[in-house]
Amino acid sequence: MSKKHLYTSTDKMSDIICDNYSLLQVMSRFDLPLGFGDCSVEEVCHTHQVDCPTFLSVLNFINRGHSRNFIPSEDISVQSLMDYLKNAHHYFLDFQLPNIRRKLLEAFDCSSDNEVTFLILKFFDVFVQEVRKHMHYEDKYVFSYVAHLLQGEKDEAYCIDKFVRHHDHMDEKLAELKNSIVKYYPANKNAYLMNAVLFDIFLCEQDLASHAKVEEYLFVPAVLRLEEEVEKHRLTQTEKQKEVPTTTTEANKQDEATDLSQREKEIITCIVKGMSNKEIAEHLYISIHTVITHRKNIARKLQIHSPTLLTVYAIVNKLVDVSEVKLSI
Numbered sequence: 001m002s003k004k005h006l007y008t009s010t011d012k013m014s015d016i017i018c019d020n021y022s023l024l025q026v027m028s029r030f031d032l033p034l035g036f037g038d039c040s041v042e043e044v045c046h047t048h049q050v051d052c053p054t055f056l057s058v059l060n061f062i063n064r065g066h067s068r069n070f071i072p073s074e075d076i077s078v079q080s081l082m083d084y085l086k087n088a089h090h091y092f093l094d095f096q097l098p099n100i101r102r103k104l105l106e107a108f109d110c111s112s113d114n115e116v117t118f119l120i121l122k123f124f125d126v127f128v129q130e131v132r133k134h135m136h137y138e139d140k141y142v143f144s145y146v147a148h149l150l151q152g153e154k155d156e157a158y159c160i161d162k163f164v165r166h167h168d169h170m171d172e173k174l175a176e177l178k179n180s181i182v183k184y185y186p187a188n189k190n191a192y193l194m195n196a197v198l199f200d201i202f203l204c205e206q207d208l209a210s211h212a213k214v215e216e217y218l219f220v221p222a223v224l225r226l227e228e229e230v231e232k233h234r235l236t237q238t239e240k241q242k243e244v245p246t247t248t249t250e251a252n253k254q255d256e257a258t259d260l261s262q263r264e265k266e267i268i269t270c271i272v273k274g275m276s277n278k279e280i281a282e283h284l285y286i287s288i289h290t291v292i293t294h295r296k297n298i299a300r301k302l303q304i305h306s307p308t309l310l311t312v313y314a315i316v317n318k319l320v321d322v323s324e325v326k327l328s329i
């Protein structure tokens, strides 16, 4: 398989590792342990409850050289990708960087009074502090903002675009340290150790650059889509809330319809059939005065004073059939 190859869910996990061993980092940050046997990507993801489209997107994005033109799956799980990034922070801060520092100390020639050694170590410690600050900000602010978004809550004071605008590339600072060692570190008896730690620094630089690109080209677009979804949902909810009074009024009318007495419903039926007060009185064996009182009560309960609207009301509430209606203007 070449670097152009797009891994799929049916590829064997062990083949992928043999094809590009640097992808081992991706596996461990998705909490996928070794011992894949002959299992495919899909099978391994399923066993360890890892979101397969997200895993494949990260894998292929890195394997294809972090190209801006890479089109990730639209099914990327923001939660899964965020967990991946958090694990990467943990790896850098609690394993890789302390490991490099320990190896630097081993490699330094402490028998000589070496100012370059002191400066390199100081530079490295300042660099680690900056990486810690950078990742702490992402853990504390960016990821908690996204966690709220996933719950459907949008912090109006923040947006993922702010993160993009201020996002530093930590690998560039590590490159300076690497260049200083390569150019100025004096020859000493621990050359093998120093080359080994230098090799680790090269890998760490690449790994930090890769991490930043996953954040910018995969994570940020996925969060932008999530922000749009949350905003769309918010607008829909607002629209629904605006409709509530109408619905309530209709519900109230409905209640009032049921509040109408049987006699009032009969009167409405007579009215929409075009009968006069006198005809209604005769038809129902009541006085004209009683008919008028009923009509006043109907108008008050329904808030309808026009015979035309009363006809509409009667049809909608099935008090009368359209064929029986006689419109009076």
Ligand SMILES: [Fe+2]
Pocket: 085, 089, 135, 138, 211, 215
């Ligand atoms: Fe990060």
Ligand SMILES: [Fe+2]
Pocket: 134, 138, 167, 211, 212, 215
């Ligand atoms: Fe970052």
